[in-house]
Amino acid sequence: DYHLLGGGDSKEVYVGWNHVQQIEIAWNQIVYYEDDEKLFTEEATLLKSLNHERIIKCCHYWFDSESKILNTITELFSSGSLKKYIHNGVGVDLVSIKNWGRQILQGLCFLHSQSPKIIHRDIKCDNVFVASDGKQFGLAVCIMDGDFVKEKEPKCTPEFMAPMCLLEMVTGEYPYMKCSNQMHIFKKVYTGVKPVSLGNVKDYRVRDIIEKCILPMSVRPSAEELLKDPFFLYNGRSSTFETCAPVDNILTSRAMNIKHLYLV
Template sequence: MPASKPGVESDAGSEFVEIDPTGRYGRYSEVLGKGAFKAVYRAFDEVDGLEVAWNQVNVQDLLRSPDDLERLYSEVHLLKTLKHKNIIKFYTSWVDSKRRNVNFITEIFTSGTLRQYRKKHKNVDMKAVKNWARQILRGLLYLHSHDPPIIHRDLKCDNIFVNGNYGEVKIGDLGLATILRQAHAAHSVIGTPEFMAPELYEEEYDELVDIYSFGMCVLEMVTFEYPYSECTNAAQIYKRVTSGKKPAAFEKVKDPEVRKFIEKCLAAVSRRLPARELLMDPFLRCDGERETLECIPVIRKQSRVDDMEELRSSAVTNHESDQGDSDQQRKSIDFKVKGRRREDDTIFLRLRIADPEGHIRNIHFPFDVEGDTALSVASEMVAELDLSDQDVTTIAEMIDAEILNLVPDWKPGAAFDE
């Protein structure tokens, strides 16, 4: 367990506020980045004399049992074995069971994320964009060459990092993606809707979901627009994605070669090309060069510690609301609402819809306890997803029940009470 040792000074004269269990890494209070699940701090490796990034993820509400934590530790620890020039170096990790967080040490990037870097440097030649795209694909090829494939599941420009001095691009947040994957198996919230492939909503997918996300990254790189920024809620994004409608930003791409390449990445899964084939695409060649792929063997593991079926069978079901059998008229469709309260007190919910044929849809959306009511959100969902008006009350009651579980002192909206 990491010890918090105020007063322990680094060579730079700044105090460490926490050190790892081995005493090798010291964490400063300086925050490099902060998200809903994770905080990243500047840290120092006292053995090699290097600055590193200390990633800390709170799993308080994600994984509740000791078995969940042990399985998570085993999976995150495996990331240390990943060695590739386009994957952020992962040095070590540990689970702090007392504070219920997961910590992992990675290399540090001072140029920030690809999204930040691209916004800062807008006048960049297409040659540079192609270079970044090739590097991302090489990293994906390495991950997908494992057996079973390592799937990122949350690839976006926000977790691709840049070393501006050398033009290096590396895929990051694999540790966080691993934790989110386990949370997803436990029926929690995962992914970024704007970058999620259609099949991710249906819970049956393979490594090609990363290629779809990569295509959205390329779209953002060439247009400077976040995909589906024209949508006002998650249900609208879901409807467009699952119906095959591309983001409005795609219409701003005038170069036919760029359009064609992005379309290959966003194609239906049956026609979507893997990383190896995309790397051979003529679009990515510069000045007549031909992409040469290093020989990446299939990397086999003896076992998979987070087997999806195993996790689904032992999924966490705390705070889950169900319609039950009392409503015989709507018995054919099964609705479930699951939510979590983040560290910043924002609420994210997931509506799971299962029809009689076993087809599953998952809709992820935020809920503002100050401005939203269960009825207004449910009405919006029903309208966007072409559900029956009878479902509004059912979904609203489930949202109310879930919010009350997460925020005990919350009062349901007046519109619903009336």
């Protein structure tokens, strides 16, 4: 029992039913090249070993060698991504921003504590999924599109190589969304040009924490350090933010190599 949920050129995601546990699951089918099977096996094995409440759980995987398809079975977060949640008419206030950010940081701290360290490098609201109660979140760490990132060869979403998920939560915009191509974005990221949308953040507390997150890597606080920041330790008073117009399309997660990524 399954039906198509979504997908792209090299991946399809189906909603299925686990008859043993009586729960819905996500069945992911990813096209791969024969030379990638060994690497995919290593990555899928590592992904399956991850066990944390803030990380979407991979329950099982197998290869269809004839069709060159990797199948993975993961948890299904039926309420969709945080991007969809935010643009579904849900008000974004300071308490929500703090709670969402805290849960994402908890997932990142777990990934960074692994040996070897797992670096996500594509944290955006499309890759954060909401549980059915609307309160709990799961971070997607997936093998997708057969596109792996090698050392010193960044292939993730450039505007999210630095932690800017909070900026997206508040403004409703992708950082550098007005850039015409990825090379233009890379140039701005590497030369330290801040996203124009940062000027739309009026709350000084949120702006301050975002400013900390987009500092150069050498002085940027770690996920563990950010969790100890007073901004995330205390919820404080609720105040509503003005967000920009929502982005039209909900993009799919980008590929990542969960063993060999390095933070820039």
